[in-house]
Amino acid sequence: MTAVKQVIMGLNGDEAVAYAVKQCNVDVVSAYPITPQTIIVEKISKFVNDGEVDLEFIKVESEHSALSACVGASAAGARTFTATAANGLQLMHEILYITSSLRLPVVMAIANRAPSGPINIHCDHNDSMGARDSGWIQIYSEDAQEAYDNVIQAFRIAEHPDVLLPVMVMMDGFLITHTLQNVSVLDDYAVSEFVGYRRVDMIKVPAIHGDKEVYRMLNPRYPLTFGPLDLFDYYMEHKMQQIETMKNAKKIIKEVHDEYAKLSGRFYGDGFVEPYKADDADFLLVGLGSTMGTVKEVVDDLREEGFKVGSVRVRVFRPFPEESLVPLLRDKTAVGVLDRGISFGSYGQLYLDIAAHLYGRMGPILIDFVYGLGGRDMPPSLIKSVFREIIEAEKNPEPVLRVRGVRG
Amino acid sequence: MSELKGWREIPIGGVVPLSSLEYRTGDWKVFRPVIDEEKCVKCGNCWMFCPDSAIEWDGEGVPKPNYEYCKGCGVCAEECPVKAIKMVR
Numbered sequence: 001m002t003a004v005k006q007v008i009m010g011l012n013g014d015e016a017v018a019y020a021v022k023q024c025n026v027d028v029v030s031a032y033p034i035t036p037q038t039i040i041v042e043k044i045s046k047f048v049n050d051g052e053v054d055l056e057f058i059k060v061e062s063e064h065s066a067l068s069a070c071v072g073a074s075a076a077g078a079r080t081f082t083a084t085a086a087n088g089l090q091l092m093h094e095i096l097y098i099t100s101s102l103r104l105p106v107v108m109a110i111a112n113r114a115p116s117g118p119i120n121i122h123c124d125h126n127d128s129m130g131a132r133d134s135g136w137i138q139i140y141s142e143d144a145q146e147a148y149d150n151v152i153q154a155f156r157i158a159e160h161p162d163v164l165l166p167v168m169v170m171m172d173g174f175l176i177t178h179t180l181q182n183v184s185v186l187d188d189y190a191v192s193e194f195v196g197y198r199r200v201d202m203i204k205v206p207a208i209h210g211d212k213e214v215y216r217m218l219n220p221r222y223p224l225t226f227g228p229l230d231l232f233d234y235y236m237e238h239k240m241q242q243i244e245t246m247k248n249a250k251k252i253i254k255e256v257h258d259e260y261a262k263l264s265g266r267f268y269g270d271g272f273v274e275p276y277k278a279d280d281a282d283f284l285l286v287g288l289g290s291t292m293g294t295v296k297e298v299v300d301d302l303r304e305e306g307f308k309v310g311s312v313r314v315r316v317f318r319p320f321p322e323e324s325l326v327p328l329l330r331d332k333t334a335v336g337v338l339d340r341g342i343s344f345g346s347y348g349q350l351y352l353d354i355a356a357h358l359y360g361r362m363g364p365i366l367i368d369f370v371y372g373l374g375g376r377d378m379p380p381s382l383i384k385s386v387f388r389e390i391i392e393a394e395k396n397p398e399p400v401l402r403v404r405g406v407r408g
Numbered sequence: 409m410s411e412l413k414g415w416r417e418i419p420i421g422g423v424v425p426l427s428s429l430e431y432r433t434g435d436w437k438v439f440r441p442v443i444d445e446e447k448c449v450k451c452g453n454c455w456m457f458c459p460d461s462a463i464e465w466d467g468e469g470v471p472k473p474n475y476e477y478c479k480g481c482g483v484c485a486e487e488c489p490v491k492a493i494k495m496v497r
Binding site (some may be wrong): 099102103104164195201203204205206209214216222223224227228230233234237238240241244245407 | 413418419421424426427428429485
């Protein structure tokens with residue numbers, strides 16, 4: 001049962017994200033179009049042009065400028081949104097760290113696309129994985145519906161006074177961004193009430209200025225210094241704040257997810273990971289994004305054939321949900337990790353995190369399957385053969401890194 | 409300098425609850441600009457070019473460098489069209 005009225009609209013992932021932004025009382029959007037995110041920018045510009053939304057759209061000449069404009073707007077107290085993909089995200093790289101370290105709650109949608117080169121416009125996760133260490137919260141969506149839901153939740157998470165960190169909402173390029181889907185859209189007022197308006201946090205000013213609290217924002221009435229030189233005397237203290245906040249953000253992510261679930265009737269596992277027939281399974285596949293929808297189908301097929309298999313989709317990748325994930329994986333015979341990205345010279349990024357968090361906990365045999373780079377198809381038949389490899393992992397535990405769906 | 413604080417005590421985001429007015433950057437300089445009042449044509453070029461807004465000007469008279477903030481970069485002397493500004497040690 002849902003608490004509010006919803007209508008079903010035919011939207012692709014990009015349109016669903018743009019629609020969510022329209023409903024979220026956003027003040028400033030600055031973005032530069034790049035395939036497969038372009039529709040988000042087009043839709044938001046159209047909403048602004050048609051007077052359907054009251055926000056400032058700042059046109060810029062590059063992604064570096066887009067995120068810089070968002071940093072300025074967010075520091076001035078605005079609720080701020082941007083969106084990009086692949087090479088655009090790489091051009092933003094410098095500002096990613098600045099956004100998170102200035103503790104500005106910018107929300108960004110990523111249409112996952114393989115980084116160049118050779119030039120490719122289709123889905124893999126190497127772009128957002130490249131931003132893994134930048135201090136942003138990362139949430140991966142499975143479909144257009146979830147992308148819509150995640151953007152709405154992202155504003156609440158980012159702006160929560162105990163968090164104040166930027167949030168990235170990922171969706172697979174083309175597979176989600178350009179695929180039309182029935183999306184249940186909440187009532188405008190319900191979303192507006194859920195996200196509210198941005199409340200800027202306070203900062204204490206020194207005794208010589210009257211021992212009072214002022215808004216932590218750019219304000220001519222009480223000017224503050226943002227982004228000063230911060231060397232060996234204080235830099236590490238500021239990083240410690242980020243480390244602790246990332247850890248504590250899990251509580252808020254959970255709260256916001258549960259509250260939204262009550263409102264919309266939609267929930268995604270416990271908010272961090274979404275297990276599917278995982279409890280009594282001996283063999284699991286763990287992964288991110290749209291592929292995990294197909295994996296559920298294959299799990300059903302293999303269950304009918306009598307194999308005790310299941311799957312777990314990781315929704316929140318940063319902060320990494322070890323409390324939710326480790327108990328699910330610990331007692332299994334073998335677990336395959338589906339990685340749509342690769343750290344060249346090592347393993348896929350999801351595998352690295354799972355292996356690190358399972359270390360010393362008597363975990364299962366862990367095998368890394370790298371798949372789908374540059375949008376290479378991951379059909380049910382290939383997922384099935386990956387499951388077969390996991391089932392036989394006790395006999396054949398080597399090699400750990402297996403690239404599947406590539407010609408030999 | 410006061411005693412260094414721990415991470416729980418300092419504002420988040422590296423934000424400093426002070427404005428640039430409170431950073432007296434004047435003691436950075438080696439050379440200071442001195443304006444020759446006879447030569448000055450009161451065009452305001454130096455006031456416009458100063459990267460630290462450290463030159464004060466009422467729009468009519470001879471501009472006056474504020475040595476509390478002037479870092480001594482010499483941009484004003486370079487830009488003065490009548491060479492009325494000298495950098496003095």
